[in-house]
Amino acid sequence: MKGVLLVNLGSPDSPTAKDVKPYLDEFLMDERVIDVPNILRNILVRGIILQTRPKKSAKAYAKIWWDEGSPLIVISERFTEKVRQHTNMPVALGMRYGSITIKKALQELKDKGVDEVLLVPLYPHYAMSSYETVVVKAMEEQQKHFPQINLTTLPAFYSNADYIKVLSESIADGLKDFEYDHILFSYHGIPERHIRKSDPTKFHCKIDGSCCKINSVAHHTCYRHQCYDTTELVKAYLDLPEDKVSSSFQSRLAGDPWLKPYTDYEFERLAKEGKKRLAVITPAFVSDCLETLEEIAMEGKEQFEEAGGERYKHIPCLNDSDAWVTLMAKWVNEWKSKGTLPV
Numbered sequence: 253m254k255g256v257l258l259v260n261l262g263s264p265d266s267p268t269a270k271d272v273k274p275y276l277d278e279f280l281m282d283e284r285v286i287d288v289p290n291i292l293r294n295i296l297v298r299g300i301i302l303q304t305r306p307k308k309s310a311k312a313y314a315k316i317w318w319d320e321g322s323p324l325i326v327i328s329e330r331f332t333e334k335v336r337q338h339t340n341m342p343v344a345l346g347m348r349y350g351s352i353t354i355k356k357a358l359q360e361l362k363d364k365g366v367d368e369v370l371l372v373p374l375y376p377h378y379a380m381s382s383y384e385t386v387v388v389k390a391m392e393e394q395q396k397h398f399p400q401i402n403l404t405t406l407p408a409f410y411s412n413a414d415y416i417k418v419l420s421e422s423i424a425d426g427l428k429d430f431e432y433d434h435i436l437f438s439y440h441g442i443p444e445r446h447i448r449k450s451d452p453t454k455f456h457c458k459i460d461g462s463c464c465k466i467n468s469v470a471h472h473t474c475y476r477h478q479c480y481d482t483t484e485l486v487k488a489y490l491d492l493p494e495d496k497v498s499s500s501f502q503s504r505l506a507g508d509p510w511l512k513p514y515t516d517y518e519f520e521r522l523a524k525e526g527k528k529r530l531a532v533i534t535p536a537f538v539s540d541c542l543e544t545l546e547e548i549a550m551e552g553k554e555q556f557e558e559a560g561g562e563r564y565k566h567i568p569c570l571n572d573s574d575a576w577v578t579l580m581a582k583w584v585n586e587w588k589s590k591g592t593l594p595v
């Protein structure tokens with residue numbers, strides 16, 4: 253029997269330093285997130301970052317936490333339930349980090365008699381620290397504990413025409429009552445080094461975009477390329493003016509150079525250039541989470557207004573909206589009936 257495994261990033265069990273610490277430990281000790289040799293990662297994560305970050309992150313989580321729990325988890329659970337209803341299939345939810353594990357989700361599917369699983373990493377774009385680590389972890393769990401299960405993975409859908417339509421229409425909806433001077437597409441950042449590492453040709457990706465017009469297999473794994481593609485496709489779908497749209501990268505950790513331009517610097521630059529009314533969308537995330545609700549909706553607003561901006565709007569992620577659930581159900585049903593995957 254066929255079933256679906258949806259996987260998102262995960263959250264701590266509560267917005268306290270006690271629960272944030274083990275969650276961040278698992279997250280940042282992932283070799284695809286902090287990709288340095290093991291000994292160095294241990295020193296960096298356990299000896300330095302985890303000494304102070306859990307307290308700071310817990311405070312940020314406390315600002316966005318809902319009565320039902322972490323927004324990312326609650327939204328993902330609502331989405332899962334709706335996809336289940338729209339497909340009449342066993343659909344389980346796992347998280348890459350934290351207590352709602354991929355192993356438990358696979359067990360849930362196995363207990364229902366599932367032996368063919370469609371794995372859906374809940375990320376539109378490929379990055380080794382998001383999409384790839386989910387696929388690798390799910391394959392490890394499958395090989396170790398569920399050899400009878402066959403896994404098929406949904407490709408990154410950042411440029412899928414149906415997805416672009418759903419995303420664009422949700423943006424248009426968010427802009428209905430908002431006169432804007434500029435729309436910023438803010439994507440989660442990654443270290444530049446990750447782009448080079450993920451380039452199978454080892455020479456194509458130049459980080460500055462000069463490579464992106466030359467056709468290459470590297471684009472299948474180039475997060476930066478894919479983010480800019482999403483912006484361009486939404487811009488074309490909504491016929492947005494060229495000079496009113498730009499892309500940037502948020503949530504960097506100190507240290508290495510991360511993808512530029514940095515979102516927080518862009519808030520300042522745009523406000524200083526006289527863009528007084530700013531709309532921000534965050535298409536690297538399908539569900540609202542700490543990085544959208546705190547960093548963008550709260551901190552970003554403050555940064556923009558401090559730099560002279562006047563009106564600011566964060567447009568929500570797709571979350572459990574009808575259009576997004578319907579699209580996911582369509583992909584799942586096509587896989588179930590014809591064995592095909594979206595392109």
Ligand SMILES: C=CC1=C(C)c2cc3[nH]c(cc4nc(cc5[nH]c(cc1n2)c(C)c5CCC(=O)O)C(CCC(=O)O)=C4C)c(C)c3C=C
Pocket residue numbers: 261262263264276285286305309322324375379381382440441442443475503505536537540541542543
């Ligand atoms: C080296 C560090 C990090 C990389 C690389 C990274 C990539 C990456 N992350 C997401 C999605 C999310 N990240 C979230 C939180 C978060 N991310 C990092 C670090 C890296 N992410 C940290 C330390 C945290 C925790 C919070 C903090 O202390 O700042 C979240 C939110 C989770 C939640 O519970 O709400 C998401 C979602 C993507 C898509 C990505 C690569 C493209």
Ligand SMILES: [Fe+2]
Pocket residue numbers: 440503
């Ligand atoms: Fe992150």
Ligand SMILES: [Fe+2]
Pocket residue numbers: 457458459461462463464465474477
């Ligand atoms: Fe490129």
